[in-house]
Amino acid sequence: MTKVYVSGVGITKFGKRKESLQTLMYEAYVHATKNQEQEFDAIFVGCMNPDEFVGDSNFATLIADHLGLYQTPSVRIDNAPASGSAAFEQAFFSVASGHYEKVLVLAGEKMSIFPTSIATRILSKLIDKYERNTGATMPALAALVTRRYMHDYNLSREELALAAVKNHHNGTLNPYAQFQKEITVEDILKSKMIADPLRLYDCASISDGACAVILTASKTDVKVTGIGHATDFLSLQYRDSLTSFNATKVAAKRAYKRAHRQPKDIDVAEVHDAFTILEIVNPEDLGFFKPGEGVAALIEGKTGLNGDKPINPSGGLKARGHPVGATGLAQICEIVWQLREEAGKRQVPANIGLCHNIGGFVNNNIVTILESC
Amino acid sequence: MQVSTCTCGKIVALHREQCPNCGKSMITIDLGNDAIVLTYTTLYTVPEGFKAPIFLVLVELEQGAKLLCECKNENDLEIGRKGKIVIENEKYYFLGNTK
Secondary structure, X not given: OOOOEEEXXXXXXXXXXXXXXXXXXXXXXXXXXXXXXXXXXXXXXXXXXXXXXXXXXXXXXXXXXXXXOOOOOEEEEOEOEOHHHHXXXXXXXXXXXXXXXXXXXXXXEEOOOOOHHHHHHHHHOOOOHHHHHOOOOHHHHHHHHXXXXXXXXXOOHHHHHHHHHHHHHHHOOOOOOOOOOOOOHHHHHHOOEEXXXXXXXXXXXXXXXXXXXXXXXXXXXXXXXXXEEEEOOOOHHHOOOOXXXXXXXXXXXXXXXXXXXXXXXXXXXXXXXXEHHHHHHHHXXXXXXXXXXXXXXXXXXXXXXXXXXXXXXXXXXXXHOOOOOOHHHHHHHHHHHHHOOOOHHHOOOOOEEEEEEOOOOOOEEEEEEEEEO | OEEEEOOOOOEEEOOOOEOOOOOOEOEEEEOOOEXXXXXXXXXXXXXXXXXXXXXXXXXXXXXXXXXXXXXXXXXXXXXXXXXXXXXXXXXXXXXXXXX
16 A cells, blocks of 8 residues: 655635635645645545535536646545545545545535524534434534533533633634634633533534645655544434444544554544534543543643643634534644644644544544654 | 334334344334433524424433434423323324323
8 A cells, every 4th residue: 555645734714704615725725735836636625515505516626627727537525524534535545545646635615605594404414314303403412412421420511611611722823713712611601502501602613614635645744644434323313322422433443553553642633523522522432531531631631732632722623613524624734733843832742643523413433643754 | 112123133213124233124113102311402593494492302212222302391301201202293202201
């Protein structure tokens, strides 16, 4: 298998953006290529739902055309909110197989066009039809998990809020984050109730943004050492555990095996904190902490920028923003910057980093391990 | 209350042809309507076409299958609350037993 390395990475500022999705992708592409003309063997575009959010289909061709990459093969990967990491995964396979030598991965979403009720309806289609027909939304399913976790592990509502406080602090140090403002536990507890006990500030935002990553068979200073991917039952009601996610556990196990690494080897991680409860559960499922101990790790600052297991130095989905298709690739960008010591004020010491991206309601998950070399 | 069972041990609520765990044909059987609340939420921000608030419960049925459904009374939103599943207009609802 050919070794696969990361060359340039680029990102746009996330948030409510007035530009079109293709313009945002172009901005990320210019950032990743440092405005140098380059040729690519193929383009992999991660985008969850351009058909409904921006009204365009055949989006892979639209992007090749917009970027002026005439005749370059281009394909769109939809893997729900794990589209960014899935596009990265498929691009990785194409280079690892020896079929291509240098490929461009783009990922993005533009979601802010619609009011929240319509965006919520579009996002709810990720949920199993029976469950969706009860009125269940993504925050509702997360609330069911939160309530059970609070019951089983004595997690308090105030402790849960600390996940958002931490990530908003990290976001103040990230110039690309949608929210670059500290928030307090009180702010969170006063925000609008969405799905009890989850409030507005427990949920990642509706956002616009795009990212670009170049993968190559030529050696660089960052290597992709392992990718693991796993699915779970579509329905929450089919799953055995309500406080742990098997798709994360299995994807992580597969990634660690390929990279010949263990959870203790990971210096820094970007995890999919679409809801505050996930900032606590994901590190447990990734093997960083035992079940129920994710809360203590958060309170004691272990997952903070100065802790021994920094998580979401970028601000995570909570503060960076969550344009669904872009998120997985934004995590890759952050880890590459951390490994290259280009993360500015949010820099942590790191030679080995991990990204954890969730598709659907935690049922199509991808774990990627990147290392300095 | 219908649940579907498989020889692999998987048991899921309602009728289902193929087992989500192993792909084999499932057998649908009728059980009693007893249920116990595993977790719950009150949903205030609802999708287009729904009326807020929605009381949602995830309950455990007999033999361990789980079902997500609406809860009739806000007072029944409690982990461990015992009750029954009632069916109205082809929709499933949880109704707590008299305390």
